[in-house]
Amino acid sequence: MATQTIGDEAKSDGIMLMVLGGALCIWLASGQHWLVATETATLIVAGLLLHRHKIAGIYLTLGMVLAMSVYNLSVLLRKGLGIKTAIGLLLFVGLWQCWRKYGRILRNQATWDDPLVPHETLPPDSEESDDTPMISIVLLRRHALPLDEDTLSAAVRRAWSHPQKAGDDEELFAVGEGFLFIVRNGMGLWTVHNRAHPYFDDVEPVIASIPEMRLQKAVRDHGAWLSIDLTAPFDKSLPAESFYPHIFRLLRELADGDTLAIFRPETGQINVWDDEVAAKLCGPEPLQDFTQRSQPPVIHVEDDDPLMVAAVTEARASFPDFRKRWLERDNGERFLVKGPVRSGNRQEYIWFSVTDLSEETAYGTLENEPVDLNGLKLGDPVALDLADLNDWAFLPADGTKPLGFHTVKAVDAVGKRTLEAADGS
Known part of the structure; x- marks a missing residue:
């Protein structure tokens, strides 16, 4: 995927600060305290400076977050822990995150054009080398999820089977609005991001690195994303794997x-979302199971690829054996x-179960879900002119080794070749 620079992150953070400032302006119009006016002006100015890659924006953002953090700490000491105070104390986390992003610029160790280097790739003597990758899972979506506190709170109760109401001043709560929410449970504090723009800065290199066409389409079609990140675990001695089931x-x-x-994001693992993948998220090994394909891979192979030409030739030459077994079934x-299954100007090579066979045509139902064939779906009836036969397979009733599947090795080899080419580019 495209390398994100510190400057890219600054533009994104700058927009976010200006949006927050605008929201406070609306609130200010209802007659709020002068302190809100100060926060509003500071947010907008800091956001503008960050967006324009001004170092003053870093200082102003750090100073603003520090001041608000100290203020919330003083409230905590005077009034005790409440929901608003707890959320305010998360600003200390924000202060650390801001320093991690932009501190290298202030120390003259980086420029705005330098990449945001993942912490796991820092050299051993780096002062941040002990940091671990963020525990996070992202859903790629067509559109942003309509989400508010009530909706999120209800989802939290269903997911974590907690008897308390979200919002109580106890173990569990969910607060926030728009694109940013904070959730607390017995494991820690979590951040829910709900963004109405693509997750990847440049989607084309990501698509080019994916050989499977179904997954390519999912990445290409997404225009929004939702993530759940572990912000502050209560027990840092727990292994990362113990937190992922809560996210899933x-x-x-x-x-x-x-x-x-x-x-x-930590590993770059990605999978198409469907009911089978969703069911695996609550299984005993969700980190392993969620990447398992629920549909056979669809790989683009050129018609003149030598591996595929040889495999198709072998399948057609041995088709009389298939026909003999069909007659004796x-x-x-x-x-x-x-x-090939065609719909309009689109075509995909798909397996289907044979229900009838003539001299020139095979009839059956789609065995796989098409990637993009104008509404055709798993189980729909189809017919194949045997002059276009690409492959065949026979599965014995006793579960012994199937026959056929001549093109499977060729498709796997082409997919591996595509991945190696993408890694080498």
Whole structure:
């Protein structure tokens, strides 16, 4: 994926600060305290300076967050812990995050054009080398999820089976609005981001690194994203794996028909979202299971690729064996063929189960979900002109080794070749 620079992050943070300042302006119009006016002006100015890559914006942002953090600490000492105070104390986390992003510029160790280097790639003697990657999972979506405190609180209760109401001044709460929410449970404090723009700065290099066409389409079609990040664990001795089940359970509650893919930034693992993947998130090994494909991979292979030409030639030459077995078929045996399925100006090579076979045509139902064939779906009836046969397969009723599947190795080899080419670019 595209390398994000410190300057890119500054532009994003600057816009966020100006939006927050604008929201406070609206609130200020209702007659709020003078302190709100000061915060509003500071947010807008800091955001503008950061967006324009001015060092003064870093100093102003750090100073503002520090002042607000100290203020909330004083409230905590006077009045005790409350929801607003707890959220305010998260500003200390924000202060640290701001220093991690921009501190290198202030120390003359980086420029705005330098990349945001992942902490796990820092050299051993770096002062930040002990930091671990953020525990986070992202859902890629068509559109931003309509989300408010009540909706998120209900999802939290369903996901974490907590008897208390979110918002109580106890173990569990969910607060926030728009694109940023904070959630607390017995494991720690979590941040929920709900953004109405693509997750990747430049989606084309990401797509180019993915050989599977179904996943390519999911990444290409997404225009928004939702993530759950672990902000502050209460027990830092726990392994990272112990936190992910909490994320997965909450994501299952927040996912809907607009969800296209699930992505783990720490490792770069990504998978198409569907009901089978969603079910695996609550299994015993969600980190391993969520990457397992629920549909056979769809890989683009050129018609003249030597590996595919050889495989198709072999499949067609051995098709008489398939036909003989079909004529002698018994209950429980399965017969599959693969060939081009067309809809409008689109075409995909798909497996389907054979229900009838003539001299020139195979009839059946789609065995796989098409990637993009204008509404055609799993189980729809199709017919294949046997002159276009790409492959065949016979699955015995006793579960012994199937026959056919001549093109599978060729498709796997092309997919591996695509990945190696992307890694080498």
